[in-house]
Amino acid sequence: MSSKKTTIHDIAEKLGITASTVSRALNNNPRISEATKKTVLQMANDLNYQPNNLAAALRKGKSQLIGIVVPRINRSFFSAVVRGIEEVANTLDYRVVVSQSSETVENEIAAVNALLNARVDGIIASLVGEKPEDYVHYENVAKKGVPLVLFDRTTNEIGTSQVVIDDYLGAYMATEHLIEQGCKKIVHFTHHRRVNIYKERYRGYFEALKNYDIAFDESLVCEGNMQLEDGRNAIEQLLKAGKEFDAVFSASDYAVMGAMQVLKEKKKKIPEEVALVGFSNEPFTSFTDPPLTTVNQFPIEIGQAAAELFFEILNSKKEKLIPQKTVLQPELIVRASSLKKGN
Amino acid sequence: MSSKKTTIHDIAEKLGITASTVSRALNNNPRISEATKKTVLQMANDLNYQPNNLAAALRKGKSQLIGIVVPRINRSFFSAVVRGIEEVANTLDYRVVVSQSSETVENEIAAVNALLNARVDGIIASLVGEKPEDYVHYENVAKKGVPLVLFDRTTNEIGTSQVVIDDYLGAYMATEHLIEQGCKKIVHFTHHRRVNIYKERYRGYFEALKNYDIAFDESLVCEGNMQLEDGRNAIEQLLKAGKEFDAVFSASDYAVMGAMQVLKEKKKKIPEEVALVGFSNEPFTSFTDPPLTTVNQFPIEIGQAAAELFFEILNSKKEKLIPQKTVLQPELIVRASSLKKGN
DNA sequence: TTATATTATGCAATCGATTGCACAAATTAA
DNA sequence: TTAATTTGTGCAATCGATTGCATAATATAA
Numbered sequence: 001m002s003s004k005k006t007t008i009h010d011i012a013e014k015l016g017i018t019a020s021t022v023s024r025a026l027n028n029n030p031r032i033s034e035a036t037k038k039t040v041l042q043m044a045n046d047l048n049y050q051p052n053n054l055a056a057a058l059r060k061g062k063s064q065l066i067g068i069v070v071p072r073i074n075r076s077f078f079s080a081v082v083r084g085i086e087e088v089a090n091t092l093d094y095r096v097v098v099s100q101s102s103e104t105v106e107n108e109i110a111a112v113n114a115l116l117n118a119r120v121d122g123i124i125a126s127l128v129g130e131k132p133e134d135y136v137h138y139e140n141v142a143k144k145g146v147p148l149v150l151f152d153r154t155t156n157e158i159g160t161s162q163v164v165i166d167d168y169l170g171a172y173m174a175t176e177h178l179i180e181q182g183c184k185k186i187v188h189f190t191h192h193r194r195v196n197i198y199k200e201r202y203r204g205y206f207e208a209l210k211n212y213d214i215a216f217d218e219s220l221v222c223e224g225n226m227q228l229e230d231g232r233n234a235i236e237q238l239l240k241a242g243k244e245f246d247a248v249f250s251a252s253d254y255a256v257m258g259a260m261q262v263l264k265e266k267k268k269k270i271p272e273e274v275a276l277v278g279f280s281n282e283p284f285t286s287f288t289d290p291p292l293t294t295v296n297q298f299p300i301e302i303g304q305a306a307a308e309l310f311f312e313i314l315n316s317k318k319e320k321l322i323p324q325k326t327v328l329q330p331e332l333i334v335r336a337s338s339l340k341k342g343n
Numbered sequence: 344m345s346s347k348k349t350t351i352h353d354i355a356e357k358l359g360i361t362a363s364t365v366s367r368a369l370n371n372n373p374r375i376s377e378a379t380k381k382t383v384l385q386m387a388n389d390l391n392y393q394p395n396n397l398a399a400a401l402r403k404g405k406s407q408l409i410g411i412v413v414p415r416i417n418r419s420f421f422s423a424v425v426r427g428i429e430e431v432a433n434t435l436d437y438r439v440v441v442s443q444s445s446e447t448v449e450n451e452i453a454a455v456n457a458l459l460n461a462r463v464d465g466i467i468a469s470l471v472g473e474k475p476e477d478y479v480h481y482e483n484v485a486k487k488g489v490p491l492v493l494f495d496r497t498t499n500e501i502g503t504s505q506v507v508i509d510d511y512l513g514a515y516m517a518t519e520h521l522i523e524q525g526c527k528k529i530v531h532f533t534h535h536r537r538v539n540i541y542k543e544r545y546r547g548y549f550e551a552l553k554n555y556d557i558a559f560d561e562s563l564v565c566e567g568n569m570q571l572e573d574g575r576n577a578i579e580q581l582l583k584a585g586k587e588f589d590a591v592f593s594a595s596d597y598a599v600m601g602a603m604q605v606l607k608e609k610k611k612k613i614p615e616e617v618a619l620v621g622f623s624n625e626p627f628t629s630f631t632d633p634p635l636t637t638v639n640q641f642p643i644e645i646g647q648a649a650a651e652l653f654f655e656i657l658n659s660k661k662e663k664l665i666p667q668k669t670v671l672q673p674e675l676i677v678r679a680s681s682l683k684k685g686n
Numbered sequence: 687t688t689a690t691a692t693t694a695t696g697c698a699a700t701c702g703a704t705t706g707c708a709c710a711a712a713t714t715a716a
Numbered sequence: 717t718t719a720a721t722t723t724g725t726g727c728a729a730t731c732g733a734t735t736g737c738a739t740a741a742t743a744t745a746a
Contacts, residue, residue, distance in 0.1 A: 008734075015685070019734090031695080054732080057701090059700070257630055324718075351702070376725095394702090697736105698738105708724100
């Protein structure tokens with residue numbers, strides 16, 4: 001059954017030529033005559049030859065593999081980014097090796113190390129850590145000269161290329177939209193940890209209020225872990241405290257879903273009494289009742305952009321390449337949860 | 344900056360020993376003295392040694408890579424399966440290389456070929472094709488002695504191990520549940536193509552009706568592509584035709600969402616007038632209004648089971664291993680869309 | 687016709703780690 | 717004290733493809 005795998009040497013022997021010639025013929029080297037190429041190709045086919053990339057990779061020092069590290073692959077945002085990366089990689093004959101950090105720095109370090117052992121030609125990742133000491137392994141990657149591109153959760157501390165969306169703009173558009181709908185007391189859900197992306201969204205919210213001369217009320221800003229339960233708790237507390245508000249702009253779709261649930265339980269009308277806007281365009285947002293206004297982050301495009309930056313680095317001969325930062329424009333998707341009838 | 348990468352030869356030279364000894368020391372070979380191991384480990388650390396798996400893989404004929412082929416990675420079911428596989432693979436020091444077939448046989452063939460070139464130690468895949476001629480590339484994989492495990496969309500035509508859920512049982516439970524809620528005229532949404540999984544779900548529906556002595560009405564079976572629009576169309580047509588029905592069991596969560604939308608537009612009460620049950624436990628099903636009763640396929644567990652079967656094949660010395668089939672039990676998740684108040 | 691350039695192929699080293707076999711040194715048995 | 721083991725390392729081939737350099741064969745220029 002499983003006869004020994006055929007190699008270029010087998011092909012060479014059958015044809016009475018050397019492996020070098022076979023190798024060159026298969027790689028379409030111009031120094032090989034068309035006639036030879038043809039016979040080699042034919043014989044390769046006849047012998048059911050399957051190239052061994054490991055050998056080529058070892059010799060060339062290039063594995064044609066891209067390592068990807070994400071917190072978890074089964075989160076819609078990340079899986080979509082991976083899809084984007086894979087699509088681009090594919091067209092350039094690259095494969096992607098996917099690792100999950102599961103939100104712990106420890107796993108992340110192990111994953112990066114394993115990818116380096118596998119001799120990936122570079123890494124595309126979204127950070128889990130927040131503190132500088134959580135970046136050292138990535139700093140080492142960059143220092144070793146291994147191409148590194150960060151996306152979404154990035155940092156400027158490591159001098160490496162990044163792909164992000166303009167979180168500030170997305171938040172600004174969302175808040176502005178609520179204001180245009182006539183909302184004046186807008187609650188904001190943000191993350192209790194001061195991560196870039198949430199800071200930026202908070203800033204967008206803040207600036208929009210300011211530009212429209214709406215008083216900023218700190219008691220309307222709720223910090224939490226951005227999960228459904230956090231949204232529920234936040235709204236329940238606001239209601240219990242008798243706080244008045246006519247809208248919620250949440251930095252997460254999950255948290256705002258919690259708000260929606262509580263508001264519906266309390267028979268508040270959405271959007272008439274409270275308008276809702278989330279962030280991320282999670283797949284479920286179009287299926288809620290009412291459908292949820294949210295901000296599209298274009299995850300597939302993020303992946304594509306990351307891959308493109310990656311190959312730019314890879315193909316640059318220069319030792320020191322100036323790190324690039326691709327900033328994608330988010331899009332406000334307006335749905336019924338925030339669209340007042342009158343408008 | 345990027346000094347030449349250190350190899351075991353560098354370590355050997357520094358220590359005045361040979362690379363063989365270093366290799367054995369690093370692999371914790373019992374024939375190497377503890378003292379030597381210690382100094383080697385120390386020196387490896389000092390020189391910032393990073394093992395090169397490519398070289399080891401080439402020599403050993405094992406890459407420590409598993410190839411995965413899925414229609415699209417950014418579909419919740421598939422990304423969860425990948426997560427399950429990755430988790431198990433990780434603990435055994437394996438990495439996963441993910442490829443997408445994007446639902447075309449052509450891409451699938453290219454993906455499989457690329458994975459074989461990359462010398463993955465085996466492949467875990469979900470098929471896109473339905474016709475036997477669409478399997479040939481996988482048959483070749485199996486024939487070459489490369490471990491192959493199929494999941495979800497599988498076939499018995501290739502003598503290879505598989506992981507599936509008991510679709511029949513899932514559908515039976517769903518239908519039975521509706522009957523227990525007092526439903527007598529149950530619509531069924533199924534796929535227009537006669538793929539295994541949909542056939543089985545149809546059968547579960549059919550048998551449940553039969554066992555409860557409920558007349559089977561073929562006009563209540565709607566074929567389509569299982570997307571939201573198909574569900575909308577199906578329900579609209581049934582209503583237009585004046586068909587009576589008190590429940591919908593859909594083989595897809597998306598299609599039943601379409602039904603929910605139309606029913607709500609027509610002011611039908613869910614579940615009082617029409618109870619709804621979907622299939623797959625898509626993440627959005629818990630966020631709909633009312634939340635959707637559905638069948639959990641345990642995708643992460645499918646991935647884990649597939650990985651376990653994979654390693655079983657890999658570690659079996661026997662030339663011919665009898666293909667195994669792991670069948671997971673689905674779970675009916677009852678939510679408000681089908682739960683009548685009275686019960 | 688001879689010198690030069692061009693074309694097509696071969697030679698042999700190389701990428702980095704692994705491993706069967708050989709062998710010296712240390713230990714134990716006789 | 718000598719023979720038989722055991723222990724710890726070294727030697728060198730190997731995995732399969734690539735590639736700089738040489739070289740033979742052919743074509744072109746002088």
